[in-house]
Amino acid sequence: MESSPGPLPAAELTERLRARFGQDLLESSDALDQAVVRIAPDRYLDLIRTLRDDGDFACDFLDFVSAVDRGDDGFDVVVQLWSTTRRHQVRVMVAAGKDEPRLPSIADLYPGANWHERETWELFGIDFEGHPQLVKLLLPEQFEGFPLRKDFALTTRLAKPWPGEETTGEGPE
Amino acid sequence: MGLIERTPLASIQPVKFLLNWGRKYSLWVMNFGLACCAIELIATSTSKHDFIRLGVIPVAHGPRQADLLVVAGTVTDKMAPALKRVYDQIPDPKYTISFGSCSNCGGPYWDSYSVTKGVDQIIPVDVYVPGCPPRPEALLHGIIKLQEKIAHEDIREKWSGKLTGAPARS
Numbered sequence: 038m039e040s041s042p043g044p045l046p047a048a049e050l051t052e053r054l055r056a057r058f059g060q061d062l063l064e065s066s067d068a069l070d071q072a073v074v075r076i077a078p079d080r081y082l083d084l085i086r087t088l089r090d091d092g093d094f095a096c097d098f099l100d101f102v103s104a105v106d107r108g109d110d111g112f113d114v115v116v117q118l119w120s121t122t123r124r125h126q127v128r129v130m131v132a133a134g135k136d137e138p139r140l141p142s143i144a145d146l147y148p149g150a151n152w153h154e155r156e157t158w159e160l161f162g163i164d165f166e167g168h169p170q171l172v173k174l175l176l177p178e179q180f181e182g183f184p185l186r187k188d189f190a191l192t193t194r195l196a197k198p199w200p201g202e203e204t205t206g207e208g209p210e
Numbered sequence: 211m212g213l214i215e216r217t218p219l220a221s222i223q224p225v226k227f228l229l230n231w232g233r234k235y236s237l238w239v240m241n242f243g244l245a246c247c248a249i250e251l252i253a254t255s256t257s258k259h260d261f262i263r264l265g266v267i268p269v270a271h272g273p274r275q276a277d278l279l280v281v282a283g284t285v286t287d288k289m290a291p292a293l294k295r296v297y298d299q300i301p302d303p304k305y306t307i308s309f310g311s312c313s314n315c316g317g318p319y320w321d322s323y324s325v326t327k328g329v330d331q332i333i334p335v336d337v338y339v340p341g342c343p344p345r346p347e348a349l350l351h352g353i354i355k356l357q358e359k360i361a362h363e364d365i366r367e368k369w370s371g372k373l374t375g376a377p378a379r380s
């Protein structure tokens with residue numbers, strides 16, 4: 038088997054992304070030696086395409102697409118990519134907006150994103166534009182609302198409040 | 211539906227006893243295993259606990275061959291119609307054991323947006339086995355409770371399919 042270059046350390050990976058995206062790379066950090074980057078929404082597709090096609094990164098595998106409800110700061114979409122050849126990973130965070138959150142779909146770049154985006158759409162109500170089939174995946178057809186949003190009311194909890202201490206903390210710092 | 215239901219024969223005590231005795235020791239089980247509890251159900255069917263010695267035969271190839279439905283695990287609102295369908299396909303007389311907190315009442319997911327809070331909202335249940343998950347011994351106890359119930363039931367009423375029966379607790 039042809040040997041591939043090893044994994045890029047998180048700092049090096051971020052550096053190379055910064056060289057290509059400059060100011061559009063809004064934040065970067067590393068978590069357990071894994072690069073975490075926040076990208077401006079209009080460069081989101083460019084970034085994903087670069088991570089996939091550029092030999093420096095070679096992220097050929099999509100781990101997951103999910104989202105975070107940050108309350109007043111709107112929704113973040115989180116995309117985790119993995120390179121099976123170089124064995125490193127990147128986490129991409131991107132703001133999707135607050136009132137009508139939307140982002141372009143990456144289902145055409147990674148077929149594996151198809152179901153993940155459907156799930157994120159039905160649970161958080163984030164519209165993935167250009168998705169080939171944005172219909173419910175896990176929830177029953179007749180379900181109304183987006184249950185993983187913080188403002189979604191759990192009807193059972195209205196009838197019987199949570200009996201213990203709240204363990205969820207105060208939200209994002 | 212038929213001979214047994216129409217003939218007064220089944221009300222004669224020895225005949226009733228014999229038929230109930232026969233049925234309580236030949237329960238062909240339909241495994242509706244959905245989550246962690248399903249593993250305990252499987253453990254009950256294997257050699258260590260071995261519910262065949264109580265006359266419970268694992269596992270029916272389809273609902274149409276089954277007598278006993280064991281719902282083991284977390285029923286979601288999305289799964290509920292499928293469960294109802296399986297139940298409806300089981301020919302009378304049929305029995306249901308709700309195995310584990312999840313299928314009894316939602317269990318740890320009591321406040322979830324997707325979990326059905328108790329399978330008895332969809333189908334009638336004969337025996338509830340509590341626990342998260344219950345041990346295999348608890349299912350064996352539940353089966354014995356069910357057998358006690360079968361031993362005392364009125365077969366004509368049961369075979370009419372109209373009876374849902376008061377639930378017993380194990």
Ligand code: SF4
Binds near residue numbers: 283
């Ligand atoms: S009752 Fe507990 S063990 Fe059983 S399915 Fe639910 S969570 Fe799993």
